[in-house]
Amino acid sequence: MVPVQWYLLLAAAVFCIGLFGILTRRNALLFLMSVELMLNAANINLVAFSAYWGNVTGQTFSLFTMALAAAEVAVGIGIILVLYRNFGDIDVTLAKEMRW
């Protein structure tokens, strides 16, 4: 079996790629993709430790995490639509105030 360290290393890499995207990009759609990468890095950890302990809880929990990620994307895309409608752009640095 593959040692659990490699799964953790993969998850850390995916998480840091997502963090890199969030820190360097200004496009809201790329923001959403980066957040998805970070969420799925957590899923890799859950599944890896599920196999490590021989227990199915981690895999079940990762299913729920994926459902929550889908809900988050639905709301996120709605917010991006409103952002575009109000600012004519989806640059996240344009929206500086909660109300204008």
Add this chain to the structure above:
Amino acid sequence: MTTKPRLKTGSHLLPGLAAVALFVVMAVTILQASFGDPQGFGPDTPITASIGYAMFNLDMGAVPGEGFLVAFIVIAVALDAALDGAILLAKREEEGSAVALLADGGRRVRDQLTGRSGETDADPDGEHDGGDR
């Protein structure tokens, strides 16, 4: 002339160094930590069936696991709420309604009241080239 996708490098990538540094720290920590041998599931274990049983609190699975029935219901409600929220956000209001007046952030009402022309103050620099995003 054809163009090909290029990697945009520049100073806007500098904050990303934090992410690279975090990866280095995590990698060093993970590789130095000691884990025992993984137990694994065994060759002929019905993992998918066990996940299904665990999801509905049925103690019939071959692999041990906790029950997730309450989480299942909560996620169902959350997905419902998210769907409604997304529709609410994406819905285009009809012209003339009170909500439509505020759909642009109230700019039109403000412009009418103050007599300003309809320019937006969202992008003072006028940078709409989509440059290095």
